[in-house]
Amino acid sequence: MQRNITLxxxxxxGNYLLPVLADDFQVLGTTRSPHRAEQIKKNGGAVYLFxxxxxxxxxxxxxxxxxxxxxxxxxxxxxxxxxxxxxMCSLIDAFMAHHARHLIFISTTSVYGEKERIVTENSxxxxxxxxxxxxxxxxxxxxxxxxxxxxxxxxxxLVGPDRHPVTSLSGKQLSQAxxxxxxxxxxxxxxxxxxxxxxxxxxxxxxxxxxxxxxxxDYYTQCAMKMALPLPIFDEDQKEVKGKQxxxxxxxxxxxxxxxxxxxxxxxx
Numbered sequence: 001m002q003r004n005i006t007l008x009x010x011x012x013x014g015n016y017l018l019p020v021l022a023d024d025f026q027v028l029g030t031t032r033s034p035h036r037a038e039q040i041k042k043n044g045g046a047v048y049l050f051x052x053x054x055x056x057x058x059x060x061x062x063x064x065x066x067x068x069x070x071x072x073x074x075x076x077x078x079x080x081x082x083x084x085x086x087x088m089c090s091l092i093d094a095f096m097a098h099h100a101r102h103l104i105f106i107s108t109t110s111v112y113g114e115k116e117r118i119v120t121e122n123s124x125x126x127x128x129x130x131x132x133x134x135x136x137x138x139x140x141x142x143x144x145x146x147x148x149x150x151x152x153x154x155x156x157x158l159v160g161p162d163r164h165p166v167t168s169l170s171g172k173q174l175s176q177a178x179x180x181x182x183x184x185x186x187x188x189x190x191x192x193x194x195x196x197x198x199x200x201x202x203x204x205x206x207x208x209x210x211x212x213x214x215x216x217x218d219y220y221t222q223c224a225m226k227m228a229l230p231l232p233i234f235d236e237d238q239k240e241v242k243g244k245q246x247x248x249x250x251x252x253x254x255x256x257x258x259x260x261x262x263x264x265x266x267x268x269x
Contacts, residue, residue: 009071156209160186166223171230177217179243185261207248212263
């Protein structure tokens with residue numbers, strides 16, 4: 001088994017993922033923040049200070065023949081998305097020039113847009129936001145450049161012990177009461193990504209999402225009640241259940257895993 005992993009981007013997700021990988025692999029974690037560098041060391045990884053757009057030559061030399069996990073999100077400003085795509089594609093080129101054995105790109109289910117439908121790993125991509133369009137571009141380039149060594153992992157909305165969407169929605173007037181939610185818990189993401197690494201290079205596109213999809217009104221109302229937060233107030237302008245529903249059953253089966261947090265109701269803090 002290949003023992004070298006380069007985790008490009010050690011933000012919120014990476015902070016949970018790195019210590020689990022470090023139990024069994026030698027992990028090189030990148031960050032642009034000296035403060036986060038100390039956390040990477042505490043989690044068992046080696047550190048390389050790197051910001052997207054920097055010259056990647058030395059980083060890639062240290063990552064020769066490694067499994068590379070690309071976990072660098074785009075910025076929040078629309079004018080940055082084209083630059084983000086170009087820089088990510090250049091980074092992929094650099095890693096592949098140094099013989100990356102497995103390229104894992106952390107993408108998003110927003111690449112499917114908001115068209116009402118059940119979405120599988122083979123559904124049509126209909127990106128609507130700048131971020132989603134960038135992710136589509138990078139996904140396609142990773143597949144072209146890395147071929148059978150490229151694995152795309154599309155994440156639903158992330159939830160964790162210190163992160164839940166209801167904290168920003170409580171007490172607010174909200175629409176789309178009957179739109180379904182697509183969420184995944186960080187625990188299940190970490191276990192799944194470790195399994196992807198263990199299984200090795202494979203030309204696969206995977207979904208990581210819970211198996212149950214309650215409506216926004218039902219879910220966030222119950223979350224607020226259980227967490228003793230002000231209830232969100234939903235407009236009653238939509239009667240039927242709407243929105244895309246991410247079907248991740250085939251991906252969980254491929255990984256040989258059953259998510260611990262199979263329902264978003266299991267994720268309520």
